[in-house]
Amino acid sequence: MKTFRILTASLAGLAIAGLAHAAGGAKHAYPPEGGWPFEGITGQYDQASVARGYQVYKQVCSSCHGMELLSYRNLGEKGGPFYDPSYPNANDNPYVRALAAENEILDPVPNEFGEFDFRPATPADRFRSPFPNDAAARAANGGALPPDLSVITKARHGGASYVYNLMLGYPDFDLYEDRIREENGETIYETIIDLTRFEKLGDYRPAHGPAYVVQPAGQFYNPYMPGDITANYEADPRHVPPGGFLAMGPQLPPGRVEYTDGIEATTKQMAYDVAQFLAWAGDPKLEARKQVGLATMIYLLILSILLWFSYKRIWRKVEH
Numbered sequence: 001m002k003t004f005r006i007l008t009a010s011l012a013g014l015a016i017a018g019l020a021h022a023a024g025g026a027k028h029a030y031p032p033e034g035g036w037p038f039e040g041i042t043g044q045y046d047q048a049s050v051a052r053g054y055q056v057y058k059q060v061c062s063s064c065h066g067m068e069l070l071s072y073r074n075l076g077e078k079g080g081p082f083y084d085p086s087y088p089n090a091n092d093n094p095y096v097r098a099l100a101a102e103n104e105i106l107d108p109v110p111n112e113f114g115e116f117d118f119r120p121a122t123p124a125d126r127f128r129s130p131f132p133n134d135a136a137a138r139a140a141n142g143g144a145l146p147p148d149l150s151v152i153t154k155a156r157h158g159g160a161s162y163v164y165n166l167m168l169g170y171p172d173f174d175l176y177e178d179r180i181r182e183e184n185g186e187t188i189y190e191t192i193i194d195l196t197r198f199e200k201l202g203d204y205r206p207a208h209g210p211a212y213v214v215q216p217a218g219q220f221y222n223p224y225m226p227g228d229i230t231a232n233y234e235a236d237p238r239h240v241p242p243g244g245f246l247a248m249g250p251q252l253p254p255g256r257v258e259y260t261d262g263i264e265a266t267t268k269q270m271a272y273d274v275a276q277f278l279a280w281a282g283d284p285k286l287e288a289r290k291q292v293g294l295a296t297m298i299y300l301l302i303l304s305i306l307l308w309f310s311y312k313r314i315w316r317k318v319e320h
């Protein structure tokens with residue numbers, strides 16, 4: 001009897017979990033075509049891409065997102081995008097110094113009058129924060145807090161692939177429609193998206209339309225954002241497409257930055273580069289770690305072979 005009860009309870013639990021999954025959730029974030037160069041046991045970052053990603057972060061994301069765990073010198077350290085072997089100490093690297101100096105930061109040390117001044121950053125300084133505190137950041141972003149991006153690829157399921165897909169996941173601009181309607185004598189202006197026309201949804205695209213999702217004011221629909229759009233979905237509630245709303249709109253229209261290495265700044269390219277930059281930021285010692293790891297594996301393999309032969313030799317005259 002007891003086993004039966006436990007069994008029914010767990011089955012019910014599973015059923016509820018199944019339902020919860022059916023409504024909401026997020027679209028699975030696959031890596032870009034060809035995968036990430038830093039995956040696998042010998043994978044390394046594509047440093048040119050990490051360097052372009054820094055440019056995207058600096059010119060686009062850094063107006064809202066800080067990266068307070070990083071210092072400018074990290075960019076010039078071994079494994080970093082601007083590492084130069086002639087400057088083993090990144091603080092001396094003139095390129096890194098110039099990159100740092102592009103940022104005006106509030107000097108953490110007060111001047112002789114006890115006041116805090118702005119000054120150009122040095123390689124030893126932390127990345128400039130766009131806002132003095134969280135309240136100011138929220139006030140500038142309609143109440144939402146842009147998270148610090150230092151370790152965002154570690155903090156989100158899917159890592160770099162999540163960031164990549166989130167950047168690319170927004171509906172194209174021509175899918176957004178404005179709707180004006182009257183409700184209780186009030187005029188309501190809304191942005192709606194017909195998801196039957198949203199091809200990036202793939203298998204989740206509703207077959208019969210129109211299947212509108214209504215965006216709350218200041219929020220944007222993205223199928224990769226974990227959430228539940230059921231309450232804002234004006235079609236079959238049994239087949240609600242995955243995704244949620246977030247307070248950040250599309251950030252990377254084609255040509256948003258201008259790359260200096262001749263690579264075309266398509267939305268995909270910028271998303272790829274910034275995601276790889278953020279992956280590096282969250283795990284800057286990956287390359288060194290993999291090298292040591294591989295050397296250790298080879299060492300252990302040789303040791304095992306030697307141990308096997310010495311075992312054979314020591315026991316060769318003993319019946320066993």
Ligand code: HEC
Pocket residue numbers: 056057060061062063064065141144145146147152156163166245246247248251252274
């Ligand atoms: C205009 C300000 C602004 C800019 C520019 C901006 N973001 Fe955001 N971002 C936000 C806000 C606000 C949020 C919080 C959204 C929320 O929680 O609803 C956010 C959230 C995020 C998240 C977290 C989503 C999650 O899972 O919670 C990531 C990742 C992100 N942004 C990456 C980027 C990248 C990469 C760039 C540059 C290409 C960028 N953002 C540029 C405002 C901005």
